[in-house]
Amino acid sequence: MKIAILPGDGIGPEIMAQAVKVLNVLGEQFDMETADVGGAGYAAHGHPLPPATLALAKSADAVLFGAVGDFKYDSLERSLRPEQAILGLRKELGLFANLRPAILYPELAGASTLKPEVVSGLDILIIRELTGDVYFGKPRGVRECPDGPFKGEREGFDTMRYAEPEIRRIAHVAFQAAQKRGKRVTSVDKANVLETFQFWRDIVTDVHKEYPDIELDHMYVDNAAMQLVRAPKKFDVMVTGNLFGDILSDCAAMLTGSIGMLPSASLDASNKGLYEPSHGSAPDIAGKGIANPLATILSAAMMLRFSFGKTEQADRIENAVKKVLAQGLRTGDIFEAGTTRVGTEEMGNAVVKAL
Amino acid sequence: MKIAILPGDGIGPEIMAQAVKVLNVLGEQFDMETADVGGAGYAAHGHPLPPATLALAKSADAVLFGAVGDFKYDSLERSLRPEQAILGLRKELGLFANLRPAILYPELAGASTLKPEVVSGLDILIIRELTGDVYFGKPRGVRECPDGPFKGEREGFDTMRYAEPEIRRIAHVAFQAAQKRGKRVTSVDKANVLETFQFWRDIVTDVHKEYPDIELDHMYVDNAAMQLVRAPKKFDVMVTGNLFGDILSDCAAMLTGSIGMLPSASLDASNKGLYEPSHGSAPDIAGKGIANPLATILSAAMMLRFSFGKTEQADRIENAVKKVLAQGLRTGDIFEAGTTRVGTEEMGNAVVKAL
Ligand SMILES: CC(C)[C@H](C(=O)O)[C@@H](O)C(=O)O
Numbered sequence: 207m208k209i210a211i212l213p214g215d216g217i218g219p220e221i222m223a224q225a226v227k228v229l230n231v232l233g234e235q236f237d238m239e240t241a242d243v244g245g246a247g248y249a250a251h252g253h254p255l256p257p258a259t260l261a262l263a264k265s266a267d268a269v270l271f272g273a274v275g276d277f278k279y280d281s282l283e284r285s286l287r288p289e290q291a292i293l294g295l296r297k298e299l300g301l302f303a304n305l306r307p308a309i310l311y312p313e314l315a316g317a318s319t320l321k322p323e324v325v326s327g328l329d330i331l332i333i334r335e336l337t338g339d340v341y342f343g344k345p346r347g348v349r350e351c352p353d354g355p356f357k358g359e360r361e362g363f364d365t366m367r368y369a370e371p372e373i374r375r376i377a378h379v380a381f382q383a384a385q386k387r388g389k390r391v392t393s394v395d396k397a398n399v400l401e402t403f404q405f406w407r408d409i410v411t412d413v414h415k416e417y418p419d420i421e422l423d424h425m426y427v428d429n430a431a432m433q434l435v436r437a438p439k440k441f442d443v444m445v446t447g448n449l450f451g452d453i454l455s456d457c458a459a460m461l462t463g464s465i466g467m468l469p470s471a472s473l474d475a476s477n478k479g480l481y482e483p484s485h486g487s488a489p490d491i492a493g494k495g496i497a498n499p500l501a502t503i504l505s506a507a508m509m510l511r512f513s514f515g516k517t518e519q520a521d522r523i524e525n526a527v528k529k530v531l532a533q534g535l536r537t538g539d540i541f542e543a544g545t546t547r548v549g550t551e552e553m554g555n556a557v558v559k560a561l
Numbered sequence: 562m563k564i565a566i567l568p569g570d571g572i573g574p575e576i577m578a579q580a581v582k583v584l585n586v587l588g589e590q591f592d593m594e595t596a597d598v599g600g601a602g603y604a605a606h607g608h609p610l611p612p613a614t615l616a617l618a619k620s621a622d623a624v625l626f627g628a629v630g631d632f633k634y635d636s637l638e639r640s641l642r643p644e645q646a647i648l649g650l651r652k653e654l655g656l657f658a659n660l661r662p663a664i665l666y667p668e669l670a671g672a673s674t675l676k677p678e679v680v681s682g683l684d685i686l687i688i689r690e691l692t693g694d695v696y697f698g699k700p701r702g703v704r705e706c707p708d709g710p711f712k713g714e715r716e717g718f719d720t721m722r723y724a725e726p727e728i729r730r731i732a733h734v735a736f737q738a739a740q741k742r743g744k745r746v747t748s749v750d751k752a753n754v755l756e757t758f759q760f761w762r763d764i765v766t767d768v769h770k771e772y773p774d775i776e777l778d779h780m781y782v783d784n785a786a787m788q789l790v791r792a793p794k795k796f797d798v799m800v801t802g803n804l805f806g807d808i809l810s811d812c813a814a815m816l817t818g819s820i821g822m823l824p825s826a827s828l829d830a831s832n833k834g835l836y837e838p839s840h841g842s843a844p845d846i847a848g849k850g851i852a853n854p855l856a857t858i859l860s861a862a863m864m865l866r867f868s869f870g871k872t873e874q875a876d877r878i879e880n881a882v883k884k885v886l887a888q889g890l891r892t893g894d895i896f897e898a899g900t901t902r903v904g905t906e907e908m909g910n911a912v913v914k915a916l
């Protein structure tokens with residue numbers, strides 16, 4: 207069980223240290239190796255995804271990722287900016303299936319900006335395709351506009367595209383995930399406007415024939431954004447493309463009000479995966495010892511479950527996290543009157559103790 | 562002042578009748594002519610945007626639009642479906658600037674799924690570019706995948722594109738709108754991933770030089786979706802592309818919980834416009850006389866303001882709407898205990914009386 211540990215920037219190293227501590231007390235044999243990524247990769251090796259880091263990630267059975275990005279790197283040209291590391295890892299490792307649970311722990315219902323009755327008990331799984339769509343489609347660039355009313359003017363352009371096998375495999379992931387949950391899948395598209403997503407809808411409908419036990423419905427992305435705000439508990443599994451998934455998964459995460467609690471997994475065809483918290487690198491609070499390490503710790507649990515098949519150990523970690531919440535321990539981001547405010551390390555230690 | 566009246570499908574005719582009634586008591590001379598559009602256009606003339614309807618819309622000074630769409634037309638091929646009418650009108654009339662206010666009337670704060678302190682007094686203006694982007698970009702279609710790992714497979718594809726003049730003109734609309742409001746513009750893009758939107762950001766930044774009185778910030782679309790849920794009152798004017806605007810404007814509308822109250826305007830370069838409620842055709846309640854006509858009535862007010870320069874008449878209508886709300890009159894969609902439930906026509910009559 208070789209794990210590439212990529213702490214990254216901002217609060218990345220602090221929260222990663224807690225996840226590593228948790229992994230170390232499980233009584234399993236992990237081979238963990240650490241490398242620089244993001245701004246830290248650029249600072250030390252001149253590239254956000256240094257060759258040695260990519261090689262390590264490729265050779266490992268799973269990648270545990272902190273977060274990348276810092277104000278310091280904002281003025282770099284795009285190909286050198288920290289977030290290129292994450293795009294590069296997804297593409298190079300073939301991590302096409304991004305699983306993002308949006309779960310609201312009952313103890314944290316107050317943290318949401320939504321009324322408690324609308325969100326308490328929320329448990330959605332958003333499955334976002336991660337290596338296709340307009341994110342990677344070519345051709346793309348800035349050119350002289352070739353036709354239409356603005357012919358001859360400069361224009362920026364990108365290509366949105368999805369091939370049939372790309373849609374099929376992510377649809378299978380969604381239907382199989384639904385079989386282990388509420389047995390309902392909502393496929394989100396924009397079939398009324400986009401050829402790519404009419405095609406998406408046709409293929410998802412076809413794959414659905416293999417899953418008669420699952421209820422499938424199709425929803426336009428604008429309506430999905432509305433329904434997430436109006437009645438998010440109606441969803442079970444949502445599956446969508448890379449761009450819509452980027453927007454909707456962040457929206458769903460924010461519904462919980464506690465994005466510091468939400469892990470994510472990005473998987474390839476054989477369940478090798480990259481695991482990372484859903485939140486960012488929060489450079490404004492880096493080094494202060496106040497960041498919430500729970501999303502990273504829960505990402506480690508997802509790793510045990512999906513990449514290593516260690517369901518029991520994953521359950522142990524998730525239960526330990528529930529226990530510290532029940533004990534009233536809170537980092538600043540989820541603190542409320544009547545609970546006990548703790549720092550990053552205390553929170554990590556409390557999880558270790560609960561194990 | 563020639564107005565094309567296009568009631569459309571579902572609740573369209575009922576709500577339009579109330580808006581027409583309101584226009585008729587203002588003491589102005591309007592030349593109103595009605596035509597079929599959407600499913601009604603298809604049913605009567607075999608096309609959602611019949612030639613006579615398009616000709617009327619082109620010859621009019623403004624278009625007042627109800628809503629289109631009905632279950633009955635779901636199985637038609639895409640080019641004949643009701644929503645093609647709205648895409649066709651936007652493109653044919655050059656309506657590139659979509660203005661969608663998301664306003665929460667204090668009396669209706671309870672209708673939101675968000676906590677009152679998060680949304681009460683909300684007043685955002687979303688400006689969505691409406692004739693470009695991946696909505697209309699060519700080439701598009703289903704083809705054999707020409708390259709990459711899925712070469713030879715079928716793929717759906719579309720072209721995302723924005724030419725410089727398209728971005729410039731919508732940026733001007735946003736900055737000028739902000740001058741009449743809170744003097745802040747948030748431009749929403751995905752410059753970290755898309756060439757189209759790095760170009761967008763560069764051009765918006767350049768146009769901003771002409772508006773030193775306006776504060777401009779740039780935000781990624783995923784973050785914008787989160788901030789709309791987290792702290793929507795921080796926004797003043799938001800400007801974005803066609804696809805992101807489709808998603809974010811519906812999300813923002815739903816924050817208010819009273820989408821039956823929200824009008825919209827779609828303008829061309831000389832303030833000719835199409836005005837329509839932000840909600841849909843609600844075929845499930847069509848013909849029952851219970852739909853909320855206020856968004857359509859407020860759309861008529863926007864028409865008076867933007868296309869006819871009749872600021873005073875627009876104010877009169879908006880004040881009349883505030884008055885009926887203060888009187889406690891509510892259609893079913895915004896009804897709460899302690900208020901008086903009224904139907905579509907009673908609501909229209911109440912606005913007329915308040916005038
Ligand atoms: C950093 C950025 C490129 C990335 C994305 O858009 O995919 C991020 O927003 C995410 O969701 O992981």
Ligand SMILES: CC(C)[C@H](C(=O)O)[C@@H](O)C(=O)O
Pocket residue numbers: 398399428644647648807
């Ligand atoms: C009906 C559809 C084509 C349309 C759009 O996507 O623009 C609608 O969602 C809107 O926002 O007016």
